[in-house]
Amino acid sequence: MNLVSTFWGWISAPGHWHGNSGIPERLVEHATYCLEALVIAAAIGVPLGLLTGHLRRGGRAVGALANLARALPTLGLLVLLAVTTNFGVTSLIPVLVTLVVLALPQILLNTYEGVRSADPAAVDAARGMGMSGPQVLIRVEAPIALPLILQGLRTAAFQVVATATIAAYVGIGGLGRFIIDGLASKDYASVVGGAVLVALVALVAEVLFALVERLAVSPGLRLVRSGSATLARTIPSPEEAGAGNDNAGLPEMRGHTL
């Protein structure tokens, strides 16, 4: 069976584009779960990472928390929450909690590491100019950490988009329905179609985050980044990293060194 023709056959069938179990509806559901989970994870992870990074305290606790969250098997956690809590089997809460747990470590560690590794010279200079602690954090450390924070969000988004398919396991919608239902009724075209759509959504999320990075990271910082020898120690220039992607030069695994 040819994968490409199977996918085209499935996706071009008009019946798959209508009703509340059609592709548009499932796409919207999927994107909604992912966005909600990411926003919640970012709302927890970014402030916590900024604070611990700025205070240079609690790094060990942050690392332990992140590793604990990483060690949890996602599907097991979801079914456990769905069966043992009283939100209702098809409630979105177990799914959101599971996806937040999945996204949090990457966001938290990248933020923490981004702030912590801001060039001490820049931080000292800011203090010397009379900035208060919060001012240093908001006006110096956070902008310097921004590329790494966005990188964390981007990786988390990629994982969440791919993993949100498990919502279908507990009777909820999203693109996972095509995969789970397809497997259950031996409709493999539906499985292929769902899987390809998930991959496409993940790619779209990547592109969106690349754009956000381009727009959000201060041009000054980018200029400094490629020009300054001191800052390049913290944030290597794209040339150094040898990648065309404008943020691929960041030390990707830095968060894991805790």
Place this chain on the structure above:
Amino acid sequence: MKTKSHFRLARAVALVALGFVTAACSNSSNPSATAASVAKGQPTVVIGSANFPENEVLANIYADGLRAKGVPVSNHLDIGSRELYYPLLKQGQISLIPEYNGSLLEYLDVRSTATTTEAVDRGLNATLPPSLEILVPAPAEDGNALAVTPATAARYHLDTIGSLVAAASQLVVGGPPEFETRSIGLPGLARAYGMHFKQFIPLDESGPLTSKALEDGTVQASLVFTTTPFIIKNHLVVLSDPGHYYAAQNVVPLIARSAATPLVVRTLNAISAHLDTRTLTQLDDEVQNQHMDASTVAKQFLHQAGLA
């Protein structure tokens, strides 16, 4: 070609492994055989089972029941799915296995439309090879059924599948994902009864999600397997199926004729007669939820039924 030789290799490995197991088990079962008075000239019954708890309990019950009558028995439990154990039975590697008549007929003849116990058994007798036979089916069935919560049953006066037709449009129904599309699932219920539910929520195969969804009111009705322990725990009302919409799934011993001596047949039929669906559900509950050993559960059942 390549897959075929792989299959042959796998089969050869399986047979060699089974040979070892046979040797090991016949050694271990000898002492117990001598403990009871061994019936004269009785060939050893080699009993197998599928790889799920209920089938293992049933195999233990039949095995211990036979031993109590002095029939030498060796156990080869937990073999796997029907695709694995049926060929072993056909080749004479095992001589007895607890089966479910409807599923066995579906496996042997996919086009069969028989649903009553009698029709299914007739179909089996016509399809089974001459070396194998089924005995008298037990009243116990592990098959598909529609179940509703006690509150729903009381509110809409539900007792049969037919009685659900009028209420269905106000009920949310659960089931495994394929329930929505399979011809025996919702499409079949719509065709046969004109039954249309308010909504379908895909859950699991009579598993923990289904149990929880019925408990917390996410669904009011669901497809269940008739011996699932949560039916008793949640006081579910299993809707009876007088129109035989679902195929019969009676527990029935499938046996090699060479092993089916009058003593063996008499003993197995006597055991089957004591197995009804509620009893089997309770035995499943003891194994799955109370984590009791399948052989202990089997011995207790035989003792209480006065069969051993």
